[in-house]
Amino acid sequence: MSSAPRPWSKKSLAAQAMGHVDPVTKAIVSPIHLATTYLRDPDNQYSSGYVYGRPDNATVREAEAVIAMLEDAEAGALLFSSGMAAATAVFGALDPGDHVVAPTVMYWALRRWLAEEATRWGLTVDFVATDDLAALRAAVTPGRTKLVWLETPSNPLWTITDIAQAAEIAHAAGARLAVDSTAASPVVTRPLALGADVVMHAATKVLNGHSDVIAGALAGARPDAFWARIQRIRSGQGAILGPFEAFLLLRGLRTLHVRIAAQMAGAAELARRLGAHPAVGSVLYPGLAQHPGHAIAARQMSGGFGTMLSIRVAAGEAAAVAAAARVGLWKRATSLGGVESLIEHRASIEGPGTPCPPDLLRLSTGIEDPDDLYADLDQALR
Template sequence: MTRHDDRFRENRFETLAVGAAENATHSDKGGTSDVIPPIHLSSTFEWASGDDANEHDYSRKSNPTRAALEEQLARLEGGEHGLAFASGMAAISTTMLSLVPPGGHLVSSDSVYSGTEKLLTESIANHFGVNVEFVDAREPENVDAAVDSDTDLIWAETPTNPLMRLCDIRSIADIAHDHAIPFGVDNTFASPYFQAPLELGADIAVHSTTKYLNGHSDSIGGAIVTDDDEIFEKLAFSQQIGFGNMLSPFDCYLVTRGIKTLPARMDHHQENAMAVARLLEAHDRVARVHYPGLESHPQYDLAAKQMSGYSGMLSFEFDGTMAEIEAFIDSLEIFTPGTSLGGVESLIEVPSLMIPDKVSHRSDTTEIPETLVRISVGIEHTDDLREDLRTALP
């Protein structure tokens, strides 16, 4: 079932996220009417022919628990096909390696997650001879200028990590379609609740399910959703046969469980993030706040146009020394220093301090300021979060 099926056409996102009716193992189909899809740990399934044939035979190729999650992911993104992977990077690398041949051409937004950047520059380019061209995708004409008849894939991340930049998905999708090139979007920061790349014209939506989709910081995973049958076949072959990068049944269960509360969590994440962003914007030791929901964000109009909300991710530039930033981090009681994001707990990261080997210095347009602080705002009480920051800031 997908969001396009007649039966669920009128259902709202919250209903799709809970997914009880869609995911139940109905007794008339040999199931036990579970409201929650059970965890199928079996690596293999009994073979039968004809009418008794089982759609699953080996869990690397297909597993009932994973199939339930993949159908749910497709519904949430409004796509026809979903695939669940062992990590977000597994989903990204599968997309790129399946759709871009050795010696091919890939155009990517220049502001991307550091893991994606290293994959593109050190693996895709060096080992497979792919011409990877980074462009400032905030301006669609830069993408258009980079694309030619040899381009195999356009890739973008929006909002970006950690600078919170946006790209115009619909405009870039139009460029991709004019050239008959697939266009993939990393939708991790927004989640399907706040942004629908496929509805805006993208061919592929990718997620690290580790983040908002699971939402509880207890599972590593990735996902791809697409409307394109041919793209799906290529990606499914790579997931199941080529790379074997599928998500385990237990992790599928965890993500399925997390998705049920995604709408409620995202609303709370956004409410808290907006309150934190406004507090920081008004503080005299904060030089700049990067949050698409603030009117001061240079792409606020685009955010309001293509997103239904702004998520819980923000970053800000601290006006002070690195020693003062360390003292600020050490003084926090609720915000935990950590490099992940999207969980119910609030995390804070200083990239130059905590992950200096991953900070990009590729170009002036993507340089991450030394004093940049990234916050994943959780779902604790708003007043407690604000007070924690207010007390710790010098």
């Protein structure tokens, strides 16, 4: 009597891109499907399942299947041309007059878009400290609020919001919950399992991990009318990811688990050591016991607390900017989640109106030797 097939782990499935083998050549790495149009059958149908390249692509489907597996997404996953394209598709699926609640501290480009553009077609947006559940509850109005948007850990202060509690608040009011889980990745946090309806990733970052792809991803808890509307928006607006970018993203996903394990170990080590540095006023990292959201993070993050941290330079803004200019191994550049470590004076990027403290430096930990990364920061901060 043969035993049942072993349920392979997500790490194993991701490493082999779900085990797909090209049926023609038997290659263990899938080809890139570049075709934009497909042949009809004699009966005028499309038995292959492919019609045109704007709504669908075989290479894109393969990468989507891996993300859906990682997120346990019953509705599947959708890849977009950028994280912003993915996020704005969710808001675009709402109706004029709908009310949205979003975090005060969140990815700046999306926050600015919500404040300046989303309101132009009738959405009402309130920004609140979503890590404060009482404030979140007060901001959500039953029958009026249609979407609660979270980002946890939030960029660049790395505040933590309780996803399960936020889901209860949103659903009790008849609203959906969407979570930007870019900084955590599905290796660390699975928002759908905690009650979220949609999870978003700027796949440019941790999911790809090599700073060579711009991409966004959505994963849905269940197939419903809202998810179908998001699918139509992607197709109608032509926001699908290109096949070559999907191929590169799939390559990045295959090493996701080993990359993020090394990066999280480095981030934790740096947070511990920088906390004792005389030039550092404070370290913002949810893995530290003194972090206000540490207990919640420990419940909803598994295996680590992410690859990101920020430091506030004790001597102020000018000293922070000067330190960022003196690094050697760290690269002074915008983005996060890649194998190379990046440093950024975030307030300079966000500009007027930013809630980011002017003395803050955002650190994205790569896979370099943590001793080297610390030594470089040490000399830069002196």
